[in-house]
Amino acid sequence: MTKYGLVVPTYQPILDAGRTASELVEAAVSAEELGLDSVWVGDTLARAPLDAFTMLGAFAARTSRVTLGTSALLPALRDPVLSANQLLSLDLLSGGRLTVAVGAGFAGRSEPEFAFVGVPWERRRARLDDIVALWRAAWSGASSFHGSVLHYDSLPAFPAPARPGGPPVWLAAYTPGALKRIGRSYDGWLPYPPNPADYVSGLSRIRATASRPVTPALFATVLVEDDADRGRALLEEYCQRNYGRPADFVQGIQMQVTGSAAEVAARLREYEGAEHFLLRIASTEPKVFDEQLPRLAEVVKLLRDRP
Numbered sequence: 542m543t544k545y546g547l548v549v550p551t552y553q554p555i556l557d558a559g560r561t562a563s564e565l566v567e568a569a570v571s572a573e574e575l576g577l578d579s580v581w582v583g584d585t586l587a588r589a590p591l592d593a594f595t596m597l598g599a600f601a602a603r604t605s606r607v608t609l610g611t612s613a614l615l616p617a618l619r620d621p622v623l624s625a626n627q628l629l630s631l632d633l634l635s636g637g638r639l640t641v642a643v644g645a646g647f648a649g650r651s652e653p654e655f656a657f658v659g660v661p662w663e664r665r666r667a668r669l670d671d672i673v674a675l676w677r678a679a680w681s682g683a684s685s686f687h688g689s690v691l692h693y694d695s696l697p698a699f700p701a702p703a704r705p706g707g708p709p710v711w712l713a714a715y716t717p718g719a720l721k722r723i724g725r726s727y728d729g730w731l732p733y734p735p736n737p738a739d740y741v742s743g744l745s746r747i748r749a750t751a752s753r754p755v756t757p758a759l760f761a762t763v764l765v766e767d768d769a770d771r772g773r774a775l776l777e778e779y780c781q782r783n784y785g786r787p788a789d790f791v792q793g794i795q796m797q798v799t800g801s802a803a804e805v806a807a808r809l810r811e812y813e814g815a816e817h818f819l820l821r822i823a824s825t826e827p828k829v830f831d832e833q834l835p836r837l838a839e840v841v842k843l844l845r846d847r848p
Contacts, residue, residue, distance in 0.1 A: 543816055543817070544817045545578055547577050547822075548581045549580055550565070550830070552585065553590060554588070554782050554825035555825045557825075565591070566599045569599075569600045575834065575838040577607065579608035580610070581642075582611060583613070585615065587651075587653065597609050597610075597611070608640050609638050613713035615645075615646055615651070616672040617669065617672070621675050621691060622696065624676070626679075629679075629699055640711065666718070668691070675688065675693070681707075711729030720747050724750050728756060729756035730755055730756070731759070734795075737813070740813075741812075741814060756817060757816050758819060759817075760796070762821045763805050763821070764824065765802050775824065776797060783825060802840045806843040810848075820837055822837060
């Protein structure tokens with residue numbers, strides 16, 4: 542069954558607009574009450590966000606059903622052994638509800654974040670694969686780990702995870718190399734291509750070479766607005782505030798859609814094969830976000846009623 546989740550905004554723009562951390566926890570609770578299947582938080586050091594692990598811990602304490610996830614975590618920003626323990630703790634705290642989507646960072650944007658924590662930008666993809674392999678080794682009780690970048694002659698002993706092998710780990714990437722690595726080393730795929738045909742072809746390439754089951758997901762930025770002109774204006778404002786770039790530029794990179802609930806649902810249906818939609822509301826204004834959340838639930842109902 543296809544699943545639908547809410548990406549809870551935890552970055553500086555919505556905090557600057559007056560949203561509090563506790564109110565963001567309430568947004569996760571509301572998403573569960575509205576029938577969504579999951580809640581997600583992003584991860585960056587670029588704009589002083591709320592910490593992803595801290596937020597997920599708060600979500601775990603206030604929810605009982607929804608999947609909790611990262612969209613997407615930058616594992617290189619944390620000590621790998623410590624993050625293995627933190628993620629395991631979140632998974633146990635939530636009763637096995639955690640999914641970890643990870644990324645290696647964006648060229649031209651993420652280099653300062655790596656510099657903040659003293660991690661080399663070079664070989665970032667190999668480092669990411671090693672961190673994920675290290676996590677799985679630690680969660681499986683391994684006593685050492687040796688990868689292509691990371692080497693540990695000994696690892697601490699951790700409690701058994703809620704599920705054998707630990708929480709699923711998805712890769713948020715779309716490069717040709719990533720499509721090959723996903724089917725070999727990851728449990729899911731989280732891209733946001735603006736062209737549905739690219740999604741379908743990418744998924745086909747993953748499945749053609751996959752040696753393990755892969756959950757195909759989609760990260761989509763949406764704004765439910767019946768007035769087309771207002772929708773475009775709000776989306777433009779969002780892109781300028783969030784990325785400092787016009788909407789035309791951002792939409793050439795990532796999936797964004799505005800329109801009525803029926804129009805948004807129709808657009809999402811074009812991404813054939815997607816099994817988990819992560820829906821981000823295109824607003825950094827608390828009032829608009831609160832208005833949009835029930836409208837997002839309308840979109841999900843339409844999708845469930847007519848897949």
